[in-house]
Amino acid sequence: MFNKEIESMPVDKMKELQLERLKWSIRHAYDNVPFYKKKFEAAGFHPDQFKSLDDMKRVPFLTKQDMRDNYPYGLFAVPLNKVVRVHASSGTTGNATVVGYTKNDVNVFAEVVARSLVSYGVSENDVVQIAYGYGLFTGGLGLHYGSEKLGALTVPMSGGNTPRQLMLMQDFGTTVFCSTPSYALNIADFIEKNMPDFKIESTKLRIGVFGAEPWTEEMRAEIEQRLKIDAYDIYGLSEVIGPGVSAECKEKNGLHVFEDHFYVEIIDPDTGEVLPEGEKGEIVYTSLTKEAFPGIRYRSRDITRLYHDGCSCGRTLVKMDKVTGRSDDMLIIRGVNVFPSQIESVLMGFEGTEPHYQIVVDRKGSMDDIEVMVEVNEKIFSDEIKVMNNLSKNIADRFRSSLGISAKITLVEPQTIPRSEGKAVRVVDKRKGEA
Amino acid sequence: MNVTQLSAFVTNKPGHLQKVLKVLADENINIITLTIAETMDFGILRMIVNDPDKGYKVLKEHNITSSITDVLALEIDDTPGSLYNALDVFAKLNLNIEYMYAFTEKREGKAVMIFRFEDIDSAKKALSDKGYNIVRKIDIIGENK
Numbered sequence: 018m019f020n021k022e023i024e025s026m027p028v029d030k031m032k033e034l035q036l037e038r039l040k041w042s043i044r045h046a047y048d049n050v051p052f053y054k055k056k057f058e059a060a061g062f063h064p065d066q067f068k069s070l071d072d073m074k075r076v077p078f079l080t081k082q083d084m085r086d087n088y089p090y091g092l093f094a095v096p097l098n099k100v101v102r103v104h105a106s107s108g109t110t111g112n113a114t115v116v117g118y119t120k121n122d123v124n125v126f127a128e129v130v131a132r133s134l135v136s137y138g139v140s141e142n143d144v145v146q147i148a149y150g151y152g153l154f155t156g157g158l159g160l161h162y163g164s165e166k167l168g169a170l171t172v173p174m175s176g177g178n179t180p181r182q183l184m185l186m187q188d189f190g191t192t193v194f195c196s197t198p199s200y201a202l203n204i205a206d207f208i209e210k211n212m213p214d215f216k217i218e219s220t221k222l223r224i225g226v227f228g229a230e231p232w233t234e235e236m237r238a239e240i241e242q243r244l245k246i247d248a249y250d251i252y253g254l255s256e257v258i259g260p261g262v263s264a265e266c267k268e269k270n271g272l273h274v275f276e277d278h279f280y281v282e283i284i285d286p287d288t289g290e291v292l293p294e295g296e297k298g299e300i301v302y303t304s305l306t307k308e309a310f311p312g313i314r315y316r317s318r319d320i321t322r323l324y325h326d327g328c329s330c331g332r333t334l335v336k337m338d339k340v341t342g343r344s345d346d347m348l349i350i351r352g353v354n355v356f357p358s359q360i361e362s363v364l365m366g367f368e369g370t371e372p373h374y375q376i377v378v379d380r381k382g383s384m385d386d387i388e389v390m391v392e393v394n395e396k397i398f399s400d401e402i403k404v405m406n407n408l409s410k411n412i413a414d415r416f417r418s419s420l421g422i423s424a425k426i427t428l429v430e431p432q433t434i435p436r437s438e439g440k441a442v443r444v445v446d447k448r449k450g451e452a
Numbered sequence: 453m454n455v456t457q458l459s460a461f462v463t464n465k466p467g468h469l470q471k472v473l474k475v476l477a478d479e480n481i482n483i484i485t486l487t488i489a490e491t492m493d494f495g496i497l498r499m500i501v502n503d504p505d506k507g508y509k510v511l512k513e514h515n516i517t518s519s520i521t522d523v524l525a526l527e528i529d530d531t532p533g534s535l536y537n538a539l540d541v542f543a544k545l546n547l548n549i550e551y552m553y554a555f556t557e558k559r560e561g562k563a564v565m566i567f568r569f570e571d572i573d574s575a576k577k578a579l580s581d582k583g584y585n586i587v588r589k590i591d592i593i594g595e596n597k
Contacts, residue, residue, distance in 0.1 A: 393461050393494075398517045400459035400496055400568070401550050402489045427493050430463045431515050 019135040019167065020128070023277045024332045028325065031333070035280050036070055038305035043067055043076065046311040049094035052087055053313060073282060074291050078301065079315045084114040084256060093117050093309055100309050104255050105153040116255050117309035123162065125306055126258050129275045130163020130251075133264030136273065136330065137224050137249040139193050141168035144221070146185060148196035149229065150176040155259030156229050160195045160251075163261060169193070176200065179207045186220050193224045198232040198240060198248070199363055199419050201225055205243040206415070217245050226251050228260050230359055231340055236419060237269070250339055256315055257302045263337055268328060271336035278306050281335065282314075283323055297322040300337065348378060348446065350385045353422050360443075363415045364391065375434045376424075379447040387424045389416070392431050454522035454572065455589050456504040460497045461517040464490055472497060472516055479510045484592060485566070487553035498553070500525075500566065500592065524567040524575055525587035530558060535565065541578050547571065559587075 018024045026034070044064045046053040057063065060077040067076070084092060093100060100117040118126065139145065145164040149156030157175055164171040172189055174182060176196070182204065185191065194201070208215050225240060228251035240248045252272050253260035262279055263272035274281050279302050283292045286299040300319050304312045321338045328336065348355045364374055373392040378385060391412065399405055409426040416424045462468045469488075476483065486499040501507045504520050511518040528534040542549060547569060555564035564587055569575045576586055 393517050395512075395517055395519065398459075398461050398519055400457065400498055400519055400521050402491065402496060403550075405494070405496070406491070428461075429494070430461060430468065431517055433463065 019132040042305050042311055046313050076314050089115040094311050095309050104155045119308040122307055122309050127162035127166040129261035131167040133251050133261050134167050136264050136266040143192045144170045144190050145193040146172040146174050146191040148174055148176055155255045159259040190221045192221045195226040197229050198227040198236050201240045202419055222246050266330035273332045273334040295324050350387050350422055373434050377445045389424050390427045390429050393428045455525040457521050457523045458499045458501050458504045458507045459519050462495045462497050464495050475514045481507045485555045522572055524572055526565050527562045527585040527587050530563045541582055545578050547575050
């Protein structure tokens with residue numbers, strides 16, 4: 018364990034620590050962010066009334082929309098000269114959400130990522146190649162600081178450029194690879210297709226750290242088998258801190274939440290009522306130590322459950338199930354849960370595609386039908402039909418193996434897919450209204 | 453100098469091909485011959501034009517996905533069996549033809565075939581060795597372009 022005292026703290030003691038920190042965090046938000054003060058007052062809640070964990074249910078929720086409405090700095094609780102970094106979401110469906118970090122916050126972020134890495138068995142002797150995008154997205158820099166904090170040799174490769182990823186993997190003796198799970202599968206595909214002489218066994222790769230999109234146990238099995246590694250889930254969201262909110266341990270069965278920094282509750286997404294431990298619902302986060310961007314009862318829309326199972330790894334931290342669903346943008350296609358982000362990752366893996374795509378879900382008879390339209394840009398265009406047909410076929414194969422669904426791939430001309438505010442409309446669900 | 457082919461990606465729906473042709477017409481680009489390979493959803497329009505570089509540029513400006521490729525233009529006798537004999541050269545050398553099409557008009561009493569190869573140089577060499585006349589860019593589109 019990276020922080021044994023915290024990670025194996027008796028549950029009662031952790032609750033005491035949480036209560037103490039919650040009092041500070043709620044007060045901090047109320048005193049320094051006019052938005053929280055107004056919201057608390059409107060709900061008839063005052064920080065002085067907060068005496069026990071049970072009082073949490075009186076604190077109003079924070080939503081993604083609140084964050085958008087306060088773009089860019091409206092929810093910061095410290096003066097900008099104390100903020101040393103910002104990250105932001107893409108803003109696909111509205112204003113971007115901007116999150117800020119003080120020096121302390123950056124340290125906490127690095128600490129929770131370091132703890133995650135240690136729980137997978139990573140140590141300072143490892144060479145950690147980070148293939149998450151570096152930039153406004155929390156993945157790249159988040160893993161980077163955590164890996165450095167642990168003292169591992171950190172390779173800031175960033176995303177894309179598969180041949181170079183593989184070259185570095187071999188030349189630098191990479192032992193730990195961090196990326197989205199679908200990118201890992203794309204690497205496996207790339208090796209199979211383009212580098213028949215490349216033996217994954219000849220590299221020193223042993224551990225994969227995957228996150229930033231929901232993935233299934235089937236994908237884990239496929240990644241582990243094809244890349245000959247142990248694949249672990251790292252979970253997080255930028256609104257809370259980034260990757261490292263929770264992490265799997267060697268058990269690969271649930272993720273331990275670093276609950277000395279993040280207080281978690283499960284609520285009924287319809288009523289907002291807090292559910293008892295073990296029940297499935299929407300997970301809600303409250304930051305306990307964050308200075309720049311406190312988040313008080315943030316509704317994540319992620320569906321999971323919380324439980325203590327006396328984990329064999331020795332961590333006493335509460336566990337959450339691997340998140341496989343969000344309550345808002347998930348599509349259920351022939352009983353399979355599919356997220357637009359997963360579809361995006363499938364397409365991103367195709368060299369040269371920064372594709373505009375649109376998913377059209379329709380019902381033909383009693384069957385759901387999924388069509389993915391992909392705009393053909395110059396990088397993927399060929400004058401040969403067989404090359405174009407192969408492209409469609411490869412995309413369809415990738416869909417089948419990573420999402421478990423058959424999709425019809427339709428290649429279309431540029432500018433065919435309608436755009437709103439410059440971004441493509443990603444999903445059209447024609448089934449709506451008849452279900 | 454190889455003959456250059458201009459190709460464009462066209463959705464297989466009414467009006468889409470016309471849009472490409474309008475761009476070329478507006479820019480005064482003449483199509484010397486063309487062929488379309490079609491699928492259910494899209495077609496690939498392949499053309500020999502008088503100014504492929506300009507054609508590529510203007511299609512790109514109009515957001516039409518396009519490319520330029522070297523192809524082999526071969527002059528053969530306009531008689532039964534001539535094409536068979538030419539293909540025999542490729543078959544014997546195991547050179548796969550990706551696709552082929554013909555000029556719409558006879559040139560000086562001869563037919564001209566366009567071939568697309570992965571390995572255009574081997575195909576050219578094989579034909580030259582057999583005494584075939586490979587049509588050059590200059591023969592088709594003239595000195596000035």
